Amino acid sequence: MIHTRSLTKRYGPVLAVDSVDLDVRKGDIYGFLGANGSGKTTTVRMLLGLVLATSGGIELLGRPIPGAAREVLPQVGSLVEGPAAYGHLSGRANLSLFDAMGVGGRRRTRQQRIDEVLEQVGLTEVGRRPVKAYSLGMRQRLGLAAALLRSPRLLVLDEPTNGLDPQGIREIRELLLQLHATGTTVFLSSHLLAEVEQLCTRVGVLDRGRLVLQEELAVLQAPTGRTFVRTPDPDRAQALLDGRVESRDGRHLLVRGTDAAQINAQLVAAGVRVDELGPERRTLEQVVLEATEQAPVGSSRP
C-alpha cells in the first residue's frame, strides 16, 4: 500500500529524512514511531505529495507519488499534524465544502456520507454548531470524519488521538479496529508507544531521519527464550533453579528456558511460593529504545 525507496529530504544542510524504505502492506495497522523532530511528519507530507522529496521514490497504492496523486489520493484519507477547518462554518458545512473540493466526492451521496461519518466519530449532536465553538477533541474528531468521508482504502493518520480524553482515545481505537476489520489499511504516525502497542500489527521506528527498525509487532514481542518468575522466596527459588537464573532483581527472577509450566511445577514441588510466572516478552518501549540507541548518531538533527 505504501512503498518508498531511499526516500530522502534535505532542507539546506539538514537531512530531515535519510534513505527511508517504508513497506506498508495491505491489511496492516502500521505504527510509525519516532521522537518529535525525527522526520515523521516530513515523511507523511512526502507520502501525500505536500512536500517534494529531494531524492528517492514513493508508491502509494501501487502508483507513483506525486505523479499519480490525482488518481491515488481520493482513495486515501488523511489527518496531517492536527485537524483544520473554517471556524465560522458548522462541522457539517466544513465537511460538505471539503467533499466538494477536487475529484471523487459524489454530490448525490454527500449528505448521507456526512451523516455516516459524523455518527462514526460521535459528532452527530454538534454537527450544526460552528467549528469555532468546538473543543480540541471535537476538532480532532471532525478531522477524522473528513478523512473517512470517501471510504478510503488507506488511512494515513498523524497523531489521531491528540487532544482526546481517555474515553475518546478508546472510541477512536475501536473505530480504527472496526475500519481495519472491514479491509482498510491504516498508517498511524505517533510518539505514543502505548497507543501503537495496543493497536498496530507492524511497527516502523524513525530515528533522526533514518528508519532503524521495521518489523511485525508479534515478532518484536515474541518470547525471548526466558521465563520470568515473581516469588516471595527469591533466595530459595534461585538455589533450586541454580545455574538457570540469568538475572535477579529483588523478587523478580529471569530463568533460561521457555517451559513455564515445567519451572512452575519444579518450584511448587519444592514448596517455593510463586506470585507470577510466564514467558518473558519485551515491551515495545524496550525494543524502540534498543533500536534507537544502536543507531549511529548522525550529524544532523532538525
Added chain:
Amino acid sequence: MIVVELVKMLRRPRTWVTIGMLNALPTLVAVLLALTDLGPRPGTGPAFLSAVLTDGTLFPLAALAIVLPFLLPIAVAVFSGDAIAGEAAAGTLRYMVIRPVGRTTLLVAKLVSVIAFVLLAVLVVAATAYVMGTLLLGDQTGATTSVSGTSLSATQISGRTALSIGYVVLSMLGVAAIALFLSTVTDSSLGAALGALGVLVASSLLFTLDAAAALQPYLPTRYWLSFVDLFRDPILWRDVVRGVVLQGVYVAVFLGASWANFTTKDITS
C-alpha cells in the same frame, strides 16, 4: 473547485463587511453634497464630483472614482493576500492539496473568487451610488453632459459605465495578481496584503515625482483613473488602451510567478 471557492467567499462575513465599508464613503459624500450643495470646482477633486450636483445619475462613476485610489485596492489586497496564505495559516491548505485539489486548479479558483469579489464590490458600489445619487442629488431628465461638454444619451452612458466597470476590475486584477504572488511566498496573509499595498504606495509616490518620469509609464497605478476618458466625446482611447496592456502585463507576470512558485513549493504549514 471554483464553485467551492465562490461559496466560501460569499459565506464569509468578511466579504459583506468589506463591501459595506466600501459603500460607506461614497454614501457619506452623497449625503454631504446633498446637504451642503458644495461641490468641488470643475477640474478639481475626484472625477465627476462637480458634475453630480446637477445630475445624480453620474454619481456611480463619482463613487468609483472615490473608492478606486485607496479603499478598493486595500480591500483587493487583503482578499487576494489572504487567498493562499490564509489557508496556510488556518491549516486548511494542506487538506485541500491532499484532497487532492491540483495546485494550479487551486490557484485559478482563488483568482476567480478574487475577481468575483471585485466585480461584486464594484457593482454594489455602483448600484448603491445610483440609488443614493438619484434620491439625494436628483435625476436630471434628458441628456447627460459628457466631460467634454457635449451631451450623451442614456444608452451611451450605460454602455460607457459598463466599460469603465470592466476597466476598474482589470486595474484591480493587477493588484490581485501582486498580492496573490506574495500570498504564495509567505504564510502570513497580513504580510502579503501589506506587501502589495506597499507596491501601490510606492507607485503612487513615484507617479508624483518628476525625476521618475522615465518609470511612470510602467507604474501599476499610472492609468487607474483613465476610465474618465471613456466619458469624453469622442472617447479618448490612448490611455485606456495603455492601461489595459499594462495591467495585462502585470497580471501575466505575477500570475506566472505565483504559479511557478506555488506548484513547486513544499507545503509545510
